Each structure stands twice: as structure tokens, then as C-alpha cells.
Amino acid sequence: MFKRVPGTRDILPGETECWQNIENISRSLFTRHNYREIRTPLLEDEPLFNRSLGETAEIVQKQMFLIKREHDVYALRPEGTASIVRAYIENNLDKQQGFVKLYYMGPMFRAERPQKGRLRQFHHIGCEAIGSYGPGIDAEVIVLADSLLKALGISGYRIALNSLGCVSDQQAFRVFLKDKLSGRLNDLCADCKDRFGRNILRVLDCKNDSCRHIIRELNISGSSRCAECESHFSSVRRSLDALGVSYEISPNLVRGLDYYNRTVFEFKHDGLGPQQDALGAGGRYDGLVKQLGGPDAGAIGFAFGVERLILASGLKAETEMVQPGLVYVITLGDRARAAGVKLLADLRGAGVTADTDYEGKSLKAAMRTANDLKARFVAILGDDELKEGVVALKDMSNSSQEKVRISELTDKIKGSSK
Ligand code: HAM
Numbered sequence: 001m002f003k004r005v006p007g008t009r010d011i012l013p014g015e016t017e018c019w020q021n022i023e024n025i026s027r028s029l030f031t032r033h034n035y036r037e038i039r040t041p042l043l044e045d046e047p048l049f050n051r052s053l054g055e056t057a058e059i060v061q062k063q064m065f066l067i068k069r070e071h072d073v074y075a076l077r078p079e080g081t082a083s084i085v086r087a088y089i090e091n092n093l094d095k096q097q098g099f100v101k102l103y104y105m106g107p108m109f110r111a112e113r114p115q116k117g118r119l120r121q122f123h124h125i126g127c128e129a130i131g132s133y134g135p136g137i138d139a140e141v142i143v144l145a146d147s148l149l150k151a152l153g154i155s156g157y158r159i160a161l162n163s164l165g166c167v168s169d170q171q172a173f174r175v176f177l178k179d180k181l182s183g184r185l186n187d188l189c190a191d192c193k194d195r196f197g198r199n200i201l202r203v204l205d206c207k208n209d210s211c212r213h214i215i216r217e218l219n220i221s222g223s224s225r226c227a228e229c230e231s232h233f234s235s236v237r238r239s240l241d242a243l244g245v246s247y248e249i250s251p252n253l254v255r256g257l258d259y260y261n262r263t264v265f266e267f268k269h270d271g272l273g274p275q276q277d278a279l280g281a282g283g284r285y286d287g288l289v290k291q292l293g294g295p296d297a298g299a300i301g302f303a304f305g306v307e308r309l310i311l312a313s314g315l316k317a318e319t320e321m322v323q324p325g326l327v328y329v330i331t332l333g334d335r336a337r338a339a340g341v342k343l344l345a346d347l348r349g350a351g352v353t354a355d356t357d358y359e360g361k362s363l364k365a366a367m368r369t370a371n372d373l374k375a376r377f378v379a380i381l382g383d384d385e386l387k388e389g390v391v392a393l394k395d396m397s398n399s400s401q402e403k404v405r406i407s408e409l410t411d412k413i414k415g416s417s418k
Helices: 016-032 046-053 058-063 081-090 093-097 135-151 167-187 190-198 200-205 209-218 227-242 306-313 334-349 363-372 383-388 406-417
Strands: 043-045 065-069 072-076 100-109 121-130 157-163 261-269 278-284 299-305 327-331 354-356 377-381 390-395 400-405
Touching: 016 100, 016 121, 016 135, 016 306, 043 046, 043 081, 046 058, 046 072, 046 081, 081 093, 081 100, 081 121, 081 299, 093 100, 121 135, 121 306, 135 157, 135 227, 135 261, 135 278, 135 299, 157 227, 167 190, 167 200, 167 209, 190 200, 200 209, 227 261, 261 299, 278 306, 299 306, 327 334, 327 363, 334 354, 334 377, 334 383, 334 406, 363 377, 377 383, 377 406, 383 390, 390 406, 400 406
Parallel strands: 327 354, 327 377
Antiparallel strands: 043 072, 065 072, 100 121, 121 299, 157 261, 261 278, 278 299, 377 390, 390 400
8 A cells, every 4th residue: 555755744635625725825924915826846946045045054965856957957845936037037927016025825746754743745835025225115025924824813913023144244244143152062953063063053043952052141132233134123123013013033043055145034933843933934135136146136035834833723623524505406216317317417516515315325324424424414306306306305404394496405505504
């Protein structure tokens, strides 16, 4: 028997309704903020991610699913931002509109060690606003992410906020860290020893207790930001304050991807599993569009992990394969079967969810199926009913039964389902 690949999941009927609900709420919210949907391929050229996320990023180093074909190497996308910037440039979106607001939802792939809340195929819901450097859009994007969680009924999260400053601020910060940490190298975990040489900023968000202790002692305050970056960050904070969004300033929040600068943020929640607390995250990536061959364009976005949204919302996926409001049509005999086919088509055409038995089961067996499917109504059609132009309609919610004219059935059902 075949099994699914570790770290992937089947999303079954019963759960899919919960996913659709999350997707519908997200679509509606993005649309109200004038974001339009973009769908990019799951496959991209591998170098797109190496260039965007950085050679030293953990995703690039260890987590990309690569597919080699002849001379090309493709990657299953590990995230959406790089692909969207590629699409923005390739399709000349900058020339059409200048500033664009895009949203997306779909699967991402990372070869991580699977555990609760950490999968190899997981799903993002996110957005990217490309074409503005102004702090106004930073605040709007963070508020939008906050509104999305609220709309999904999620509470108990906190927003960690930081500004990484510009490229030269980050360079100065790296020098500062190298200087401070070089004397403590032996006390850092093996991963951080490696990070010290390759990507020292990542030491700041190490989860290891002794590394955290060392970092706390450094008392990092974010004071390495230049005046312009400081003023940008103050403006973002003022807008969030004015809108009543609470956040914590987290000078240690650096994010793991090279493309970030200035504003970065994470939505944290404690119910996501032992090794992770991020429901979603995002930030500015002002250099990326130019770096990938496009124009100068400031940009910012975020992505939530849908599986983690579901964990945090406590939304219990029903795993029963039932359709609410189902009408189950049972026909008895050949003539009734032909009429039943028409009845089904009429019900479905009028927007009612309807199904039938295809095996010619007895009334008793068909009623059992209707029960198993948790049908709301059963419409029984035999020769006698046909002659009279009626069905025997059983309301399964109270077991009452009445004759209803076939021509009035749809209205009757729609009226009762209200
Ligand atoms: P990220 O922090 O790598 O950011 O991923 C965003 C979210 O995806 C995480 O906070 C987490 O909820 C979810 N996630 C990541 N990896 C996994 C996994 N293995 N299993 C389950 N969920 C996972 C980005 O990807 C950026 N592209 C976000 C962004 C958009 N920045 C700017 N624009």
C-alpha cells in the first residue's frame, strides 16, 4: 500500500470546508484592500531562490526540493515572494501600474524535519505590495495581517516588530555583532558557530537557550540604524499606534532571508508546537526587484502558514464526509428512476445540493445511506407518487414526512433550509 510522503498531508472532505472558509475570508479581506490575486508556478529555476533568499539562508542551504532535468535545475517553490517579484518583472507589471498590490495562496515546499506545525508541503496565504518605499504601506500591511487573524477568529497572538535598517546599517550591525560575539564563540551552539562565519544575523534568532542567554547579554537596542531608517521606523510605529494595533519591539528579530531590509515583523502564537511560534511573518524587501533585474521599487509583504492558522484557531476539522443540507433522492422502479434523474437535475440547477443512489438499492438500504450521509431531506419517488405528481419528502431533522408536489419541491426545500 502506498503512503503519503512524510511531511505532506491529505486534506479530506470535512477539512476542505474549513480551508475554503479561510480562503474565502482572506480573499474578501484582500479584495477590500484592493489586492488582486496572482498565481505563479510551483516550479521555478533554482537560481531565483539562491539569488533572492541568499546562498546562506537555511532554506537555500538545506530545504529546497530540487528537480534536475537535462541541464536545468528547478526548485519546488519554498516561498512566494521571489516568484512574485520574478512575475512582476517578467510581465512588466511595473510599466502597467507602477504600484501593485497582489495576494496569493497555495502550496510551498521545504525539506524540513516534519513535526506538528512543520510540514514539507505547507500552504501560504500572503500578499505583496510592490512599488512604494513609504512607511504608510508598511503599517497598512501589518494592520491587514492583524485584521486577517481577527477575521479568522484567532486570538492570543502577539506581533514582534523590528527594523533592520538599510544595507549599510545591516553591514554595521554585522561588524558590531562579530566584534561582540568573537569572544563567546565557544559558548555558541554548533549551528551558531557556523552562522557566525556565514550569516551572523541569524545567531540572533537561535532558539538554543545558551545562545539566547548570550544574545540577551548583548543588550541590542537597534541603535545602529541611520537617521533615515529610524525616521521610517518611527513613522510605521506611529501609524500602528494611531490604529490601536499593539506590537512588541524585538531588536533580535532578523528573519532568515537576505532580501529583507527596514521593517520586519512576525505574528507569534504559543500553540503551534515545540519548535516554532510563527503564525506568519513578513517585511520590506526594497532591493529585491532591482536585484532580480527590475526597476527600483520598494516592496513589502507577508505570508501566513495556513496549517498553523488552523492549529491556532482551534478550528476542528470535521472528518465526516457529509454535505450540509443534502437532499437525497430515492427512486423505486424504472419509471421513477428516469423521473428521479430529472428531479436531481432540477434541484441541482436551482442551487440545491442533491444526490441519489446509483445501485438500485432497496428503500431500506437507500434510507441507510441517506442516514450515513446525514442528508437533511429524503425525497422518495415511486410509481404511486409519480402518478400523483408528488414526492414523499422526509425531513430528517424531525422525521416528519409529507407529500410535496414535484413542481413545488425546490421552493419547499429552499424555504425550509433558511
Ligand atoms: P516565512 O517566515 O519563511 O516567510 O514563512 C511564513 C510562514 O509560513 C511562517 O511564519 C509559518 O507560519 C509558515 N511556514 C514556514 N515553513 C513552514 C513549514 N515547514 N510548515 C508549516 N508552515 C510553515 C516567507 O516565506 C516570506 N516569503 C514572507 C514574506 C512575504 N515576506 C515578505 N513577503
